[in-house]
Amino acid sequence: MTDATTIDAAEAAHFGALAADWWNPNGSSAMLHRLNPARLGFIREQIDRHWGGDGQGFTPLAGRTALDVGCGAGLLAEPLARLGAAVTGLDAAPENIAAAAAHAGQSGLDIAYRAGELAALAGTRFDLVTCLEVIEHVADVAAFVRGLVDVLADDGLLIVSTPNRTARSKLTLITIGEGTGQIPRGTHDWNKFITPDELAASLAEAGLRVIDRRGLALSPAKGFVLSDDLGLDYFLAAVRA
Numbered sequence: 001m002t003d004a005t006t007i008d009a010a011e012a013a014h015f016g017a018l019a020a021d022w023w024n025p026n027g028s029s030a031m032l033h034r035l036n037p038a039r040l041g042f043i044r045e046q047i048d049r050h051w052g053g054d055g056q057g058f059t060p061l062a063g064r065t066a067l068d069v070g071c072g073a074g075l076l077a078e079p080l081a082r083l084g085a086a087v088t089g090l091d092a093a094p095e096n097i098a099a100a101a102a103h104a105g106q107s108g109l110d111i112a113y114r115a116g117e118l119a120a121l122a123g124t125r126f127d128l129v130t131c132l133e134v135i136e137h138v139a140d141v142a143a144f145v146r147g148l149v150d151v152l153a154d155d156g157l158l159i160v161s162t163p164n165r166t167a168r169s170k171l172t173l174i175t176i177g178e179g180t181g182q183i184p185r186g187t188h189d190w191n192k193f194i195t196p197d198e199l200a201a202s203l204a205e206a207g208l209r210v211i212d213r214r215g216l217a218l219s220p221a222k223g224f225v226l227s228d229d230l231g232l233d234y235f236l237a238a239v240r241a
Contacts, residue, residue, distance in 0.1 A: 006144040007092045007117060011137040014186055015072065016093030022073030023103055028184050031177070032075055032133075035216070038224045039132060039235075040079055042214055043159055046237045047083075047128070049212075050157045059084030064127040067151060069118065070134030074100035074111065081109045085128065088112045090121065118147035125153040132161040133233075135199070136192045142202055149206040154240060158208060161216070161235045165193035168231050172218070196230050208238040 021027040044060070047053060053060045062084035068077045071089030073096050081087045081104075091097050094115040104111045114120060129152050138144040152158055163169045170190045177183035194202075200210045214235045217227035226235075 006138045006140050006147060008137060008139040012092035014184075015091075015137075016095035018184060019073060019093065019095035019099040022075070022096065022099055029072070029075070031183050032072070035133075035224050036075060036079070038216055038226055039076065039161065042161075042226055042235050042237075043080075043130065044083075046157060046159060046212065050237075050239070061085035061128065065125075065153075066128040066130065067121070067126040069129065069131040069148065070137070071100060071113070072096050074103055074113070076130060076132060077111050077113075078104060078107060078109055080128070080130070081111050086112075088114065088121070088124075088126070090114050090116070090118065092116070118144070118151060121151050124151060125156065126151055127153050127156050129156060129158045131159070133163075135160060135162045136188070136194060141194065142205070145202045145206045149203075149208060149240075152208075152240070156239070158203075158238045159235060160199065160203075160238070161233065162199065163188070163193045163233045164230055165190065165195050166231050169193060169233065172232055196234050196236065199236060203236070203238050204241070207241055209241040210236050210238045212237040 018028045022029045025033040047060050048055050060083055064085050066080045066085035067088045069090050071077045071091045077087050077089040089100055089111055097113045097115040101113045129148055174188050174190055178185045215227040215230040216233040217225055217229050219225045
C-alpha cells in the first residue's frame with residue numbers, strides 16, 4: 001500500500017479551507033458543480049459497459065461497493081450512493097470529511113467517510129474506485145496509483161480524471177479560471193498536470209489496462225460536456241490487465 005508521502009500537506013490544507021463552502025453551487029466549488037453532470041454521464045456509461053447494464057435502471061450499483069478517493073465534501077460520493085452503491089469516501093482534509101458527513105446526514109444517505117491515506121484502507125477492496133481531479137494534487141503519483149490499484153477488486157473498475165498538461169489547460173484553468181476567481185487561486189500547479197499517455201503508463205505499470213479515454217470540453221451552449229478532445233481535461237477507465 002501507499003504511505004503518507006502521497007499526501008501533499010499544502011494541497012490538503014488548501015482544499016480543507018474550502019470545506020464550508022463546498023456545497024454552495026455558486027461558491028468556491030462552483031466549477032465542480034458544473035463538472036458533475038458530465039462526470040456522472042461518463043461514470044454511468046462505464047458502469048453499464050463493465051457490468052452489462054442497460055442504462056435504464058436507477059440503481060446500477062446495487063449490491064456493489066464504491067470508493068471515492070479525494071472525495072472532498074461528497075459531491076460525487078452522494079450520487080454514487082443514490083446509484084445503489086455502499087460508498088466510502090476518503091479525503092486528505094479532515095475538514096472536508098466533516099462537511100461531507102454532515103451533508104450526507106442531512107440528505108439521509110449512509111456513506112462511510114474517512115480522513116487520511118489510502119493505506120488506511122489496507123485489506124479492503126472495492127468494485128468501483130473513482131478518483132476525479134485529485135491525482136494532480138498528490139506528492140507521489142506512482143505510489144498513489146499503486147494505492148488505487150491495491151484497493152480495486154479483481155473484477156473492479158477504476159475511473160480517473162485529471163487536467164491534461166497542455167497550453168490550453170494552463171490558459172483555461174489557471175490564467176482564466178484562477179485569474180478571474182472562477183477557481184480558487186492556488187488550486188492548480190500546471191507542472192503537476194499529467195498527460196493521458198503518462199497516466200496510462202503509470203496504470204499499466206501498476207497492473208491495469210485502460211479500456212476507455214474521454215475528454216472533457218467546455219461548450220458555450222451546454223457547459224462541460226464529454227468529448228473526444230482530451231486537450232483540456234480527460235477521463236480514463238481502467239481494469240486489471
